[in-house]
Amino acid sequence: MKNKNLMLYFLLAGIVLGGICGWVFGPKMMVVAWMGEMFLNALKMMVIPLIISSLIVGIAGLGDITKVGKTGAIALIYFSATTAFSVIVGLILVNVIRPGDSVALASAIPAGVADKVDTGITDIFLSFVSPNLVESMVKMDILPLIIVALVFGGILTTMGEKGQTVIKFFDAINVAVMKMVHLILYVAPLGVFALIASKLGAAGGGDLFLAELAKIGKFAFTVVGGLLIHGLIILPIILYLVTGRNPLAFFKGAGQALTTAFSTASSSATLPVTIECAENFNNVSRRSALFVLPIGATVNMDGTALYEAVAAIFIAQMVGIPLGFSDQVIIFLTATLAAVGAAGIPEAGLVTMVMVLQSVGLPLEGIGMLLSIDWFLDRCRTTVNVWGDSIGSAVVDRLEEKFVEGGP
Numbered sequence: 001m002k003n004k005n006l007m008l009y010f011l012l013a014g015i016v017l018g019g020i021c022g023w024v025f026g027p028k029m030m031v032v033a034w035m036g037e038m039f040l041n042a043l044k045m046m047v048i049p050l051i052i053s054s055l056i057v058g059i060a061g062l063g064d065i066t067k068v069g070k071t072g073a074i075a076l077i078y079f080s081a082t083t084a085f086s087v088i089v090g091l092i093l094v095n096v097i098r099p100g101d102s103v104a105l106a107s108a109i110p111a112g113v114a115d116k117v118d119t120g121i122t123d124i125f126l127s128f129v130s131p132n133l134v135e136s137m138v139k140m141d142i143l144p145l146i147i148v149a150l151v152f153g154g155i156l157t158t159m160g161e162k163g164q165t166v167i168k169f170f171d172a173i174n175v176a177v178m179k180m181v182h183l184i185l186y187v188a189p190l191g192v193f194a195l196i197a198s199k200l201g202a203a204g205g206g207d208l209f210l211a212e213l214a215k216i217g218k219f220a221f222t223v224v225g226g227l228l229i230h231g232l233i234i235l236p237i238i239l240y241l242v243t244g245r246n247p248l249a250f251f252k253g254a255g256q257a258l259t260t261a262f263s264t265a266s267s268s269a270t271l272p273v274t275i276e277c278a279e280n281f282n283n284v285s286r287r288s289a290l291f292v293l294p295i296g297a298t299v300n301m302d303g304t305a306l307y308e309a310v311a312a313i314f315i316a317q318m319v320g321i322p323l324g325f326s327d328q329v330i331i332f333l334t335a336t337l338a339a340v341g342a343a344g345i346p347e348a349g350l351v352t353m354v355m356v357l358q359s360v361g362l363p364l365e366g367i368g369m370l371l372s373i374d375w376f377l378d379r380c381r382t383t384v385n386v387w388g389d390s391i392g393s394a395v396v397d398r399l400e401e402k403f404v405e406g407g408p
């Protein structure tokens with residue numbers, strides 16, 4: 001849509017109206033669930049062709065392989081540093097607020113988690129490759145696709161004219177898919193409304209939500225507080241210091257992506273909109289947007305990392321297991337890795353949390369305590385995940401200009 005502000009206002013209105021309707025009418029709002037699902041699926045439909053074409057074009061845009069390596073290193077440093085900052089914010093808050101002290105553990109291991117009890121750190125490494133690429137596409141296992149597209153694109157750049165022909169082919173696919181994304185965005189306000197209204201409705205409406213919130217409200221407060229500190233203070237400071245950009249204007253530019261992230265609770269489904277906002281509204285160079293954002297949507301999850309660390313300590317506080325400094329360092333490391341391993345889909349963080357809890361011997365039953373309001377906290381952390389990716393594309397863009405393009 002040409003008028004980005006108008007679209008943003010429509011999207012915000014969709015969220016607010018959806019919230020009000022879901023709150024007031026409760027389960028009745030399930031009648032609009034199909035509209036939300038249709039919007040979500042339309043976005044998801046774009047994800048695989050977009051990721052593959054974006055990374056190939058992005059890599060090709062970076063130029064020769066040494067430049068790719070340097071830019072990749074810059075992106076990796078940004079991803080690790082911001083994830084670390086967010087986990088530290090979470091750890092400080094949860095140790096100060098101590099949300100688990102007065103709560104009793106009363107739940108069982110949730111079904112979706114029960115079959116993941118053997119998940120370990122090596123499984124994250126294993127998820128980087130896949131025995132069957134087509135199956136990965138079907139299951140939307142994005143990590144192997146990223147690896148293949150990166151290597152494939154890199155090799156194409158070394159193949160002269162032949163390689164250029166294939167790159168042009170993927171470039172055209174990329175442009176066409178982005179045009180399809182524009183079309184989908186026209187119905188986004190309706191989709192956003194339906195997603196929020198039906199989700200809040202399915203959760204039983206406002207009264208039930210408040211009742212659930214009351215049970216572990218201090219925990220939710222800690223998570224949301226941490227996300228706000230990271231999203232509204234730390235990330236904007238990084239953006240300003242590195243790029244000199246106005247964080248408020250950048251926030252507005254990323255607005256459509258952030259509202260979509262909040263409504264879908266999925267970084268992957270939001271990716272088409274994140275790319276659109278970065279390129280068209282925030283003037284991030286196409287090569288940086290196409291290179292950084294698909295990877296960021298899958299591996300860079302500041303909000304999820306913060307959530308996993310806070311949740312682990314919350315569970316420890318609930319069951320009265322004191323965690324020393326070394327345990328907290330282990331949680332810091334595993335929460336970071338668990339966020340990398342979490343897919344960009346709703347509630348993926350709950351599943352990879354198994355690894356964090358097991359690393360310090362905490363009971364998996366604790367995850368059950370978080371289930372009732374995870375649908376809400378998931379939206380909040382996904383918004384921060386996408387915000388972190390968006391800022392990452394601008395930061396890498398600037399540093400690449402400085403150290404790779406203009407550098408030695």
Ligand code: ASP
Nearest residue numbers: 266267344345347348349
């Ligand atoms: N829903 C999150 C995302 O897509 C992942 C998670 O924390 O569950 O970014």
